[in-house]
Amino acid sequence: MRISQPFGSRATMSETALPQATPTQVALTHGADFHEEPKTLVEGAYQRLRRDIIEGVHAPGEKLRVEHLKERYDVGAGTLREALLLLVTDALVVAQGQRGFRVAPISIADFEDITRTRVLLETEALRQSIACGGEDWEAGVVAAFHRLSRAEQRLADHDVGTTQEWEIRNRAFHEALIAASGSRWIRHFQHILYQQSERYRRISLFRQPIARDIHAEHQALFEATMARDATRATSILTEHILRTLDAVKRMPADFFTNRSMR
Amino acid sequence: MRISQPFGSRATMSETALPQATPTQVALTHGADFHEEPKTLVEGAYQRLRRDIIEGVHAPGEKLRVEHLKERYDVGAGTLREALLLLVTDALVVAQGQRGFRVAPISIADFEDITRTRVLLETEALRQSIACGGEDWEAGVVAAFHRLSRAEQRLADHDVGTTQEWEIRNRAFHEALIAASGSRWIRHFQHILYQQSERYRRISLFRQPIARDIHAEHQALFEATMARDATRATSILTEHILRTLDAVKRMPADFFTNRSMR
């Protein structure tokens, strides 16, 4: 992609043009992303571990003992340690020197923080995308919205095994919206925060099915974006993201208990 | 610290109160921070490597060969790999599967991105701090400003070996300003971005001495903050950060050439 264009107009930012990105630009998110072919055992273990943490296989706060996990993931101790270290980058695992690793704990305050920071970054990125996005970006948004719509239709019809698919396409849609933002750093941080919120969403939706018309929200967001109405689009996006926060807030309090295990 | 308070008032954010942080809250930035005693060999190598990268000992884009570096840092290959992996978290090192590690490249576009994203996050955090900060926060700001002032005085008098000290206190001042922000995530991202910009600043200041009255800028920022004038404080902070961007922009173009080395 390697897009680099001027930022969207905000009162606080000086209006100087950004130069083109250098050819040596490198992806900020490290190699082993979702659904990318793992090139090494470390990346493979990293991907599987990440999925398991996000899906709640390893409970929040749980201790991750290398000697036990090397069986499950079928790699050596050193390799598993490296995978764990990679997960520290995503803040899904916390490492304490000489005391090993554990799954990052969850709390309602943390999710609130994640959500609001995500709003801050994602609306800014959307503003930039709407201001600078070209035809390629538009096409990407249209395609992602189409795929998401199909998944949501299928979800409404027969809801078996399609949530995984929906999750992937929902993420793709949100990333397509901000793909033209020009700020690799905002996209990078957004990526991390989205991943974090996905963890909360997965474990919460598991117990309490969604009761809102998400498709309508996406539709409105899509239309405002294509109409290049930055004010309306960011407003809808904000409400959209905050609504998930409200849903999670209504979860029983014991949902946020972390596994201590000494 | 573990402060968790409502966000500063922004039109786009709903005005709901944040609950208190849970006692299980964990630091987002991983253990081995600046000037913290390393508890393991990995952390020690990580700290030294990070310092060397920020100071430009290892040039941007340079390949980091484990077999060579293990001599310099006096640790085993596996240990050094782990340290390198930790640096990926800070985006100071990039890892490509089966092709080793290299120092993250630099470019004028990247620094522009870093700076503007930093403005976005740091002004928001400052707004929150001014809105929610208590006496502890005020005291911290006063103390940090005092220490910074002394360092800047010393820098103006006899400028030998005090830049290191100034760098540390400048960072401490900026972090003290946003310490009461309540958003661990914003502080976390700010931390990463500050580190990134420090790398640019170090290599640029090395060639071209500063020609601006930084102390006056800090003074104004300090006074506006203590007066709880969020609008003025964020405005000064924005100008303050952007001014460094302008300085770096005036560097010769060849300054941003990365070491390819195949």
Place this chain on the structure above:
DNA sequence: GATCATTAAAATCTCGAGAAAATATATTGA
């Protein structure tokens, strides 16, 4: 019964060596 020191067990951290892959060099043919 509770607190503290001592001992035993478990886990983490660290290293060096071998396997796999990538890069550099040499060779061959057009």
Place this chain on the structure above:
DNA sequence: TCAATATATTTTCTCGAGATTTTAATGATC
């Protein structure tokens, strides 16, 4: 001279075992 292939070298990746530290268990003392 250039391109393509084959070989040699370097580098990365992976594993298991030993050293160090943390954690749990046991026993002694108040």
